Amino acid sequence: MLEIVELDHQHNQREISRLLEEHSQRADHSIPPYEREELSLAAYEKGTFIGGITGDIVWNILNVHLLAVDPEYRGKGLGGELLQELEARARLRGCKVSELTTMSWQAPHFYQKQGYEIFGEIKDCPLQGHTKYYLKKNL
Template identity: 40%
Template sequence: MQIKVTISNQCDEKEFLNAVRVNGLLKYNLNKTSGKLKEPDIEIIRIARNKDGTIIGGASGSTYLSSLELEVMWVNENYRGQNIASQLLKEIESEAKAAGCHLAHLTTYSFQAPEFYLKQGYTICGEVDGFPDNIKLYTLKKQI
């Protein structure tokens, strides 16, 4: 017997968050990982400011399953090539390691910074092609 369902976009963000992300996927993932999904469960943010106090770069990541997922890394074009991104990355990796993480991972497009991450000790462990203009999406990882 087939169950009748309705598929729509009729919900607000809070309803989606509670029903799907928290009480659906998160609860499932916690159960399947014996609660280890929330280890160490911290958000890490670092910013770089110039001498005037203006933010010229930043990085953020989430930790789970004893790993760091680097989610955002950006440095203003006028400040690139001055090791700012390297410093931001080292800070985030160091805090994640101190919290109990053993692995760092991220995704980056071919037009972003795969070479930067390779220089920082990351290795490519996945590649998705088929995007316009021959763009590729890379997944990289590193033991920390």
């Protein structure tokens, strides 16, 4: 009898990755293993957290997940420094491209100033008048 249950995220991700890996290897032996390396950087000033960035690397692609800077430090280049450092570390690990998503009220223009280009969008997401953007940058 089929049973669908909620499962711990990490355990479920491991099992799903295993199935995907088996499928990829059956389809094409030259496809590299599906391995995820997480990256997490934080900025501190005088012991106080003022910003951070997270991402992961899969198949030599940097996926930027979260980037935030304390309001008192915005507009001073910290966000760009965090992003550049994450990209530099990804390059050292063999990444050729970086990708991310952002919402229209968040930071599409910031990322474009950092060299990212929009390659897709979903209009009226999550509400009418807003847009979810998909961006990429060659590293």
